[in-house]
Amino acid sequence: MDNAGRGERVSGYTARSLLIAAGFTAEKVTGCSRIFDIIAWNHDEIIGLVIRTSRSKGISDFSSLVAELGNIVQKRTFPGEIHIRIWILQSHEWKQYRVLPGGAIACSGGLV
Numbered sequence: 001m002d003n004a005g006r007g008e009r010v011s012g013y014t015a016r017s018l019l020i021a022a023g024f025t026a027e028k029v030t031g032c033s034r035i036f037d038i039i040a041w042n043h044d045e046i047i048g049l050v051i052r053t054s055r056s057k058g059i060s061d062f063s064s065l066v067a068e069l070g071n072i073v074q075k076r077t078f079p080g081e082i083h084i085r086i087w088i089l090q091s092h093e094w095k096q097y098r099v100l101p102g103g104a105i106a107c108s109g110g111l112v
Helices: 006-021 058-075
Strands: 025-028 038-041 046-054 083-090 093-100 103-106
Touching: 006 025, 006 038, 006 046, 006 083, 046 058, 058 083, 058 093, 058 103
Parallel strands: 046 083
Antiparallel strands: 025 038, 038 046, 083 093, 093 103
16 A cells, blocks of 8 residues: 555554544554555454555456465465455445455455
8 A cells, every 4th residue: 555545544543443433453564565444353353464455356357466465375475374365346335255265255244
């Protein structure tokens, strides 16, 4: 989100607030070579979260991102277990996806 517009910056802060309200500790990640926008954790799980906005197509706009994150999941390039998620703010509504080795699947229910 280094070159992010106002909408992307706001969505990142909103996502962090939602995670905190759900009982997570959430920290914004900075730097130009970062993978995640937010790292969040509670007693049960650790989440690496990528935040994006989309006006129309949703997850299909981010196929290269999904492939990159799926590759990370497949290679397990991080210690322990971390759930990688993509949250997309589309038309004032959050869409949540869990990234798996073969791609991303939509998550139903609440945001966390």
